Amino acid sequence: METDGTLLGPSTFEECCALFAEAWENTNAGDGSVWSWLTPSRRNGEEHLAAGFLVLERFPIFSSQTDGANRDESLSWEREQEGLLEEYPPLSSRTLQEDSAVDALAASAHDPQRSLKFLDLHIVYSPSYRVPVLYLRCYRSDGKELSWDDFDGILPSKQEKKSQTLETFMSQEEHPHLRRPWFAIHPCQTAELLCLMHQQAEGNFTNNAQELLSTSCPQSSYISSHKTAVGNRRSTLLRYMLGWFSVVGAAVGVKLPLEVFRQI
Amino acid sequence: MASTTSTTAPGAEGVLQFQPLQSTVDSTFWMELANNKLEKYRLSEEPCTLQGYYTPARSSAVSAPLQLTSTSLALDGDAPSAAPGGPQPYIAWGSLYNVNTLDRFKSFDRERIMAKASEEIWCDIRSGAACANPALLNRFVVYTFADLKRYSFYYWFAFPALVPPAPMRAAQIGSLDAALGADLAAAVVQASESWRGACTDATPAPAWLVWLPGTNRSSEITASPLTDWAALQERDGEVILAFCDPCNLPSNPGWPLRNLLLLAAAQWGSRAVRVVCAREKAGRLDPTFSLMVDAVLPEVPAAWPAAADHPPSQEVEDPAAVPAMAVPKTLGWEVNARGRMGPRCVDLGPTMDPTQLATQAVDLNLKLMRWRVLPELNTEMLAATKCLLLGSGTLGCAVARTLQGWGFRHITMVDNGKVSYSNPVRQSLFEFEDCKNGGRPKAEAAAERLKAIFPGVKAAGEQLHIPMPGHNVSPQEEGAVMRDVARLEELVLEHDAVFMLMDTRESRWLPTVLCAHHEKIGINCALGFDGYVVMRHGHGLSKSTDDVAEGVGEASCSSAPRLGCYFCNDVVAPIDSTRDRTLDQQCTVTRPGLAPIAGALAVELLVTLLHHPQGDKAAADTASSEASPESPLGLVPHQIRGSIAHLNQLLIHGPAFKQCTACSPQVVQEWRTDSQRLVMRACNEPKYLEDLTGLTAMHTEVDSAMEAWGDEDENSDEDDF
Numbered sequence: 014m015e016t017d018g019t020l021l022g023p024s025t026f027e028e029c030c031a032l033f034a035e036a037w038e039n040t041n042a043g044d045g046s047v048w049s050w051l052t053p054s055r056r057n058g059e060e061h062l063a064a065g066f067l068v069l070e071r072f073p074i075f076s077s078q079t080d081g082a083n084r085d086e087s088l089s090w091e092r093e094q095e096g097l098l099e100e101y102p103p104l105s106s107r108t109l110q111e112d113s114a115v116d117a118l119a120a121s122a123h124d125p126q127r128s129l130k131f132l133d134l135h136i137v138y139s140p141s142y143r144v145p146v147l148y149l150r151c152y153r154s155d156g157k158e159l160s161w162d163d164f165d166g167i168l169p170s171k172q173e174k175k176s177q178t179l180e181t182f183m184s185q186e187e188h189p190h191l192r193r194p195w196f197a198i199h200p201c202q203t204a205e206l207l208c209l210m211h212q213q214a215e216g217n218f219t220n221n222a223q224e225l226l227s228t229s230c231p232q233s234s235y236i237s238s239h240k241t242a243v244g245n246r247r248s249t250l251l252r253y254m255l256g257w258f259s260v261v262g263a264a265v266g267v268k269l270p271l272e273v274f275r276q277i
Numbered sequence: 278m279a280s281t282t283s284t285t286a287p288g289a290e291g292v293l294q295f296q297p298l299q300s301t302v303d304s305t306f307w308m309e310l311a312n313n314k315l316e317k318y319r320l321s322e323e324p325c326t327l328q329g330y331y332t333p334a335r336s337s338a339v340s341a342p343l344q345l346t347s348t349s350l351a352l353d354g355d356a357p358s359a360a361p362g363g364p365q366p367y368i369a370w371g372s373l374y375n376v377n378t379l380d381r382f383k384s385f386d387r388e389r390i391m392a393k394a395s396e397e398i399w400c401d402i403r404s405g406a407a408c409a410n411p412a413l414l415n416r417f418v419v420y421t422f423a424d425l426k427r428y429s430f431y432y433w434f435a436f437p438a439l440v441p442p443a444p445m446r447a448a449q450i451g452s453l454d455a456a457l458g459a460d461l462a463a464a465v466v467q468a469s470e471s472w473r474g475a476c477t478d479a480t481p482a483p484a485w486l487v488w489l490p491g492t493n494r495s496s497e498i499t500a501s502p503l504t505d506w507a508a509l510q511e512r513d514g515e516v517i518l519a520f521c522d523p524c525n526l527p528s529n530p531g532w533p534l535r536n537l538l539l540l541a542a543a544q545w546g547s548r549a550v551r552v553v554c555a556r557e558k559a560g561r562l563d564p565t566f567s568l569m570v571d572a573v574l575p576e577v578p579a580a581w582p583a584a585a586d587h588p589p590s591q592e593v594e595d596p597a598a599v600p601a602m603a604v605p606k607t608l609g610w611e612v613n614a615r616g617r618m619g620p621r622c623v624d625l626g627p628t629m630d631p632t633q634l635a636t637q638a639v640d641l642n643l644k645l646m647r648w649r650v651l652p653e654l655n656t657e658m659l660a661a662t663k664c665l666l667l668g669s670g671t672l673g674c675a676v677a678r679t680l681q682g683w684g685f686r687h688i689t690m691v692d693n694g695k696v697s698y699s700n701p702v703r704q705s706l707f708e709f710e711d712c713k714n715g716g717r718p719k720a721e722a723a724a725e726r727l728k729a730i731f732p733g734v735k736a737a738g739e740q741l742h743i744p745m746p747g748h749n750v751s752p753q754e755e756g757a758v759m760r761d762v763a764r765l766e767e768l769v770l771e772h773d774a775v776f777m778l779m780d781t782r783e784s785r786w787l788p789t790v791l792c793a794h795h796e797k798i799g800i801n802c803a804l805g806f807d808g809y810v811v812m813r814h815g816h817g818l819s820k821s822t823d824d825v826a827e828g829v830g831e832a833s834c835s836s837a838p839r840l841g842c843y844f845c846n847d848v849v850a851p852i853d854s855t856r857d858r859t860l861d862q863q864c865t866v867t868r869p870g871l872a873p874i875a876g877a878l879a880v881e882l883l884v885t886l887l888h889h890p891q892g893d894k895a896a897a898d899t900a901s902s903e904a905s906p907e908s909p910l911g912l913v914p915h916q917i918r919g920s921i922a923h924l925n926q927l928l929i930h931g932p933a934f935k936q937c938t939a940c941s942p943q944v945v946q947e948w949r950t951d952s953q954r955l956v957m958r959a960c961n962e963p964k965y966l967e968d969l970t971g972l973t974a975m976h977t978e979v980d981s982a983m984e985a986w987g988d989e990d991e992n993s994d995e996d997d998f
């Protein structure tokens with residue numbers, strides 16, 4: 014087993030990802046969204062990276078109508094342009110008729126789809142920290158990616174205004190495989206994040222999940238101490254991944270249902 | 278206006294309402310469109326083929342959109358290319374009309390492209406082509422304008438739905454397992470999944486038939502293509518229509534069912550049909566999430582629609598342009614983000630514009646410093662603080678680079694020299710090329726390089742000669758000199774902080790006077806061979822109070838005494854320090870590491886000062902204030918003197934000198950009375966400033982003033998240039 018205490022080797026990472034994706038799909042944790050393993054062709058100098066990374070695309074998230082991002086959006090240059098274009102050219106009689114078609118469901122004022130955003134989550138192996146790292150981007154349905162400031166009111170840890178907020182852990186980093194700037198939960202903060210989770214445990218986790226995770230602190234060396242049987246290995250790796258994701262996922266508003274912990 | 282979402286609304290009793298498809302465009306699609314526009318389409322406005330992707334609804338919270346990604350454009354009628362990750366999606370074929378200008382976009386004949394698409398759909402229904410390939414029912418159109426200068430895209434999607442002769446109605450709507458019972462529903466799902474699994478086509482058919490055996494339930498439930506409709510009618514049992522339903526709502530089907538039901542009514546003559554709206558959970562069709570609709574269809578005669586029903590826009594003079602058959606009316610334009618009929622606009626500058634990408638990355642970097650280490654760090658304030666750099670040599674370059682590192686966005690470089698061959702190795706903003714042909718003006722070259730390093734900076738270069746005391750001005754030169762003085766004053770006024778980084782002592786005199794007069798932050802930096810001094814000037818003399826009249830060597834409004842300027846420890850007026858030197862001696866003879874050290878200290882001093890609650894009125898911190906500095910960034914000393922030979926650094930402070938030749942009330946008052954007289958006499962009369970400030974007459978006071986500088990060491994090798 015190529016683990017060193019709590020640290021993963023690249024191939025154990027791949028194994029962890031497979032177990033995690035399976036547990037996720039078995040319990041429909043993503044309400045229809047599933048993880049897939051992507052293996053981009055490796056370029057020179059990328060031999061240290063894992064063979065691939067785990068991808069969850071277009072995970073829908075909703076922001077409330079009153080949050081900052083939406084307020085700004087209504088004042089944005091884009092909405093202004095659209096307002097100008099609505100009046101030009103004048104609506105034809107056909108369009109007016111269309112607007113009032115009895116058999117088309119009209120968009121209602123409280124259409125949740127209107128405040129819909131999407132998250133792309135990538136679980137990428139960090140060769141320097143030898144841990145999984147969560148990369149993410151968030152975008153609107155027209156393709157526009159949200160900037161750092163737009164995350165206000167969307168991600169729970171920014172909404173809650175906790176003393177230790179997401180910005181303590183999140184930064185913009187180059188995606189090791191895609192080589193473009195992405196947001197990332199920095200791996201050096203994983204331990205602090207776990208502590209934060211334990212503080213907020215009542216809010217986010219039931220005691221049951223807490224119990225299931227109680228041995229999963231990455232600071233302990235439980236991975237190396239559970240080397241015995243194949244079944245143990247499976248549950249050890251899965252527990253590690255679920256423990257890790259329950260923290261970083263919650264930081265970006267993606268929570269694991271309780272059932273998923275029963276897969277351990 | 279039917280703004281209702283309920284089927285029980287007055288006048289709409291039992292009318293089957295469909296949830297419109299919603300477009301979702303990935304930023305990679307826009308990038309691909311921008312590339313194609315530049316390299317392929319250029320000015321062509323010919324339509325091209327698109328493939329859009331959609332799936333059954335997978336989440337109860339949100340419907341599945343029609344999605345465009347980078348692969349949507351990768352073909353032109355060829356076989357579909359690889360779709361985005363996850364289970365294989367369904368494909369809808371679209372036509373993209375990209376126009377070249379916003380005006381063309383505004384006046385685009387969208388009814389024409391809608392008519393063309395609906396004609397194709399109707400022809401495919403009537404000809405049976407759509408029965409063989411139901412994906413043809415889901416054609417869509419989109420017209421776009423790509424503003425590549427702004428990285429903005431305008432677009433409007435339509436998902437054409439042919440309007441039937443009368444609205445379709447629903448006798449019943451509910452979940453599939455409620456309608457059929459759990460066992461039967463599971464079997465329908467099972468049959469549909471295995472039929473789809475057996476399908477080898479690259480694009481799975483988005484609609485199919487499910488046959489339920491009749492009274493004799495011994496046969497198995499089967500799924501089959503739409504073309505089996507007639508054959509299945511011969512068998513004992515019930516034929517159910519099924520389709521991939523992107524809608525997530527519990528009592529409405531999604532848009533693709535509209536054209537499918539019209540096909541059933543027009544081609545099969547169905548007046549009532551049961552429909553499975555197939556939706557997924559956890560990657561499989563789900564009998565609880567999927568719907569069963571008992572649809573009641575209007576009669577569609579063979580001759581429908583009559584020519585009279587023709588949309589007026591298609592009545593053109595040219596008979597050849599009239600379609601072979603009449604086409605039903607169509608609707609399906611998507612609403613914009615405000616929920617109104619109109620196109621959408623998306624500004625992708627933050628994702629696509631390299632300048633904006635750099636700006637965000639630089640900002641974020643600084644914010645990380647705030648979040649992780651310095652919660653009090655005010656990056657917005659630094660970005661708004663305007664810095665004037667007098668001198669664009671070794672110090673000017675070092676200061677400018679460090680300012681950029683801190684996120685200062687307004688930097689003006691001033692110099693009257695040109696880049697020479699010896700400069701680039703020490704002056705980090707210049708290159709060999711800048712030295713050729715006599716050299717580029719330094720200020721201009723430096724500002725340009727600052728923008729090349731970071732395009733988000735507002736950098737300007739100004740070639741300006743700063744008048745110096747003791748450097749004679751002839752009457753003929755007076756006009757030009759006073760123009761320089763006026764320009765320098767304008768520059769000082771426009772900025773918040775003034776860095777004095779010149780290589781002569783006396784060129785710092787006028788800027789010092791101006792900073793005192795206009796109450797600007799003055800930061801001074803000078804180098805010896807292996808020593809440096811970095812200092813901030815005391816705050817200026819307010820015009821609104823009586824600072825000047827009172828004489829402000831002592832405290833005026835705060836308890837801390839006003840701090841001195843660069844000239845406060847001089848007992849003689851600045852004179853022409855270059856006059857008696859050879860050219861070599863005028864060159865900067867310093868250890869090369871000195872300017873980066875001193876320049877960086879000067880910027881750090883400014884940043885710490887700006888965060889001090891008293892700003893430039895802050896009392897001078899000394900090493901003993903280390904325990905509890907008032908600025909969250911640390912000490913705000915008056916002067917930092919360091920030696921690279923001794924590797925030491927001292928914090929020194931001294932009050933403003935009442936007879937200072939630059940910052941004293943007498944000088945500032947004279948500037949306010951007659952600035953031209955002050956400058957001209959200072960330049961032309963060696964003893965003028967000493968007379969004006971009382972230095973000459975009060976020589977005895979000099980000694981006592983010097984004693985105030987008690988803790989100053991004998992740093993005589995510090996020299997000024």
Ligand SMILES: [Zn+2]
Pocket residue numbers: 841842843844845933934937938939940941
């Ligand atoms: Zn002074």
